[in-house]
Each structure stands twice: as C-alpha cells, then as structure tokens.
Amino acid sequence: MELAMIGLGRMGANMAQRLVQGGHVVSGYDPGEAAREAAAANGIAPKSSLAELVASLPAPRVLWMMVPAGAIVDDTLAQLLPLLAPGDVVIDGGNSMYKDTQRRAAMMASHQLGYVDCGTSGGIWGLAEGYSLMVGGEAALVQRLRPLFETLAPAADKGWGHVGPVGAGHFTKMVHNGIEYGMMQAYAEGFSILQHKQEFALDLPQVADIWRDGSVVRSWLLDRTTDALKDNPTLEGIAPYVEDSGEGRWTVAEAIELDVPAPVITLSLMERLRSRDKDSFADKLLAAMRNAFGGHRITRQ
Template sequence: MQMGLVGLGKMGGNMRERLREAGHTIIGYDTNPELSDAEDLAAMVAQIDREPQVVWVMVPDRVVDPVIEELSGLLGEGDVIIDGGNSRWIHDSPRAKKLAEKGIEYLDCGVSGGVWGITQGYALMVGGDETTVAKVQPIFDSLKPAGEFGFVHAGEHGAGHFAKMVHNGIEYAIMQAYAEGWELLEAAGHVTSVRETFNSWREGSVIKSWLLDLAVNALNEDEHLDRLAGYAEDSGEGRWTVEAALDLAVPVPAISNALFARFASRQDEGPAMKMIAAMRQQFGGHAVKDAAAGPEHVEAGPGEDPAHPAEQ
C-alpha cells in the first residue's frame, strides 16, 4: 500500500521503517524537516497517488484535532484517516461523524510496542467500521507481530482507543507490583542479589513477562537504580482509565492505586518509583530524572529529545 504518516517520533518513525521493510510506500511528515519526507501536509498527500488515500496520524492528543482538520481539507470521498496516538476515546465518535460529512472514513487505533515495536511488532486495537478496517488491513498485518495475535478489531469508533486506555491502566498496575516487590527485596538485607532474583523469575514463574525482562535490563544497567530519581510521570491514560471506571461503577483499586503512587512520587521520592521510571525508559524511551543532577535535569530515553517526550 501507499500511506501518509504524520508524526515521526520514536513510535511513528519506527513504524515508518517497519512498514517500508514490509514493502509499503510510506510518505512521512513531521515538523522536524530532518525527519520529514514532505515539506507540509499538502505535499505529503500529493505524493499518495493511489486510492483510497490513507493517512495515519501519530501525534499527541492535544494536536490531533488541528491535524485532522487540515487533512480533511486535503482528502476526499472514500479516503481514510487513522488516529494511532494515545487519544481519548470519547473524541473518536465525534471525529468520525464530522469526517463522514465529507465522505472521509475514520479509524481509531491503539498502538502498543514502544521502541521495540520496529523489530517485535506492535499490538493494535482498532475501532471503526469493518469495511474501513478491510481497506487498511495490509498495513495492520505488517505492523502487528508475526503469528496469530497482536491485532483486534475491537468494535465501533472509540473502541480501539478505549481498549488501549485499559491496556495502559493494566500496565500501570503491573509495573507498580514489580516496583513494590523490588523495593521490598532491596530492603531485605538477607536477599543478596535482587537483580538475580528478578532474573530468576524470567523463566518458569507465573509472573514472567516482557515488563519483567525490561526491569532486569534496567537493573543490569544500574543494579540498585542509584542514578534515577524516584519520580514517575503519567501520560494520561491511567487517569482516563480511572475516570471511565468511576463512570461505569467498576472497581479498579490496583490501577487507581498505581496512578496515585505516581502522584505521590512527585511529592516525596519513593524507591519503588525508581523501578517505575526505569521500566518506562526501557519500553518507551521515556525521559527520566537523574538523581545526582537535581530535579531540573531530565535524561532522555534512547534516541529521545528531552523537550519532546515519547508518545506512548
């Protein structure tokens, strides 16, 4: 296929490369001219010479609507816009209806995979009409991991971003559990190697996971996480998950407690937050605070500009 891709940060840039390696023609646009294949959105769309014209938007939630508004003036009947960022699901149905007035089709797609997706593939959760999904299926098939799983047509407009929101809420809770366990092991003087204890859980244990692998990666780089401050940001999805749970009267104590723990980390440094920060840097390339350099110093993740944090 041919496709335009707006936003070439760590996620978008890696997605462009994975799709190109799969044989697709991807025309990328980014406000950073060193990354961009076109000088502006109009020039990007002009290079998509097959119908339907498909554009994937991979930008922060705060700028999705202006980008889609501009694209809606450049695309036409039967063309497709995909919002693949961490957008709030309640915005998807109104966007779809507004675009439908111009005959433009819309999909919302939650994307998980962080900086590793370029080689491991991305988990994709899509919301929208089945006929529109079918138009873009070759792109989804190339982005997802090899094998049976990694892609779901989750439902109608908003379902993709809702599923990704819940995914990220679960991620908060799992990370918090690992972090609290790490802090407890560190506090126990008779456990001689916390790193090797974590490492031993990676095979045969019921709590083995990719996040555990990434925690061990972080401990291999900094065994006691001495270089990290116990401070962890939240990128929005945890808050939205808790808000949705309140609206639906669904108890989510583990997810809500993990979110509140991050809030607490910004007031008084907690050792467990060092592990949260370490895992976030490992899977998403998120910036971290250097414990030695003071609270104003931010260390970028792999390939990251501290002024432009990771999308995921």
C-alpha cells in the first residue's frame, strides 16, 4: 500500500521504516527538518508540508498520524481537512483519549472521511519485534487497511486485532497502559525490598535473570527490567521522578465512572504523582501531627 506518516519521532519513524521494509510505499512529514532527513535515510520520502504530503498520495488517500495526544491532533486534523477528499482515511495511532477520538471521527464522517483509531504498543522495540495494535473503526475501513496492520504487527496473525467501533482501539490501549502502570509498580516495589535487605547482599540483576525463565512473574517487562539493572545495578544518576503520559489517569477516571474497583492501577498512579513532590506538604503535616498528639520527634531540614 501507499500511505503517509505524519509525525516522525521515535514511534512514527520506526513504524514508517517497518512499513517500508514490508514493501509499502511511505511518505512522511514532521515539522522538524532533522526528523525528515533521518527518515529519508530509511527509505521514507520526506515532504516539507502537509499540503505537499497529501498531494503526493494517490486517491483514496491513507494518512497515519503519530503525534502527541491532545490539541496537536485537533490542529493536525484542522490543517488536513481542506486538503482531503471524500473516501480518504486518517488513522490516529497515538495515545488519544477515546472520547476525543469519537468526537473527531464524527467530525470526519460529516465530511465523508474515514477515521480509524489504533492503540499502539511496542515502544522503541517495535521496529525489530513488531507492534501490538488495538484497532477501532468501521469493519470495511479496517479490512481495507489490513495489510498495514499485518506488516506492523509481530506476525500477520498475531499481536493485532479489530477490537470494536471507533474509539474502542484507544479505549483498549488506555486500559493496557493502566495495567502497565500496576505491573511496573509491583516490580519496582519488589526489587526495592530485595535491595533494602542488606544482610543478604542480593545481586539484583542475577535475581531478575533467574525470574525470567520458569517463573510465574516472567514477562517482557521483566526482560527490560533485567537489562536496566545489568546496565546500572545501583541506578546511579537516575532521579526518583516518574512521569505519566495520561493514560493511567484516564483509566482511573473511567474505573470510577464505571464503578469498577481498580486499587492497584490507582495506587500506581498515585505513586508516580508522589515521586514528583520534592517538598511534600502532606508529609510535613503528618510529622507535625505526630508531634502534636504524641510528642514524637520532628526531623528538621
């Protein structure tokens, strides 16, 4: 197939490269000149504007967006809208909020344009190992785009699927990332307990490596954890500050809205927020309360 990739960052560029390796013809656009030049070295035809990108494609056009969630998606669609024609289709492969996806799909449909959401997992390893793709949209559109999903996935019949109507792909990816938060937190806490048991002087990379084979907790995430510990066993130079990209918050909000208890995912999100509080007012107040009712010692800064 012939298509365009909008957004040539780490994910977009690697996905475009995998598509090229799979025999597809890919043009690409990114506002950064360096990103366009890097893509060109990997067989992607760079275009200097969205207008040039759209004009280079045969009708009906297929455009895949890999841009950050939020206003940038809406801005990109606003720029694309006057350039597209009925029958063209846009795929949002980023981490958009599913309700935004449903709104955007309705807007595109009013212009006879197709819209497909594709929750995409795989990170920097996707180029070599393939991506996990959770696709939402009309069945006919998904079938038309099937060769793209089959190429990007680990295998044509593995790691991807049409999970439901438009919005379902991003909803499924949102929950996927919430689960990811909980798994990461469990590994982090477990290894912290091991690290604090000084009398055993445990070799954490060794323990992680042992768990990779035969263990109930073995996983691809544990593989990456093992690599990180081997590279830097004491995690020297890494600040205890953890970002969140939004999906965990959305998952927790959705759980509340649906009256579904999700304590592990919720607490893992809270731990990320806590990691950023370098001068915790709450902890100071806890210390002050203990002193007030029990005369317990306060540690001064």
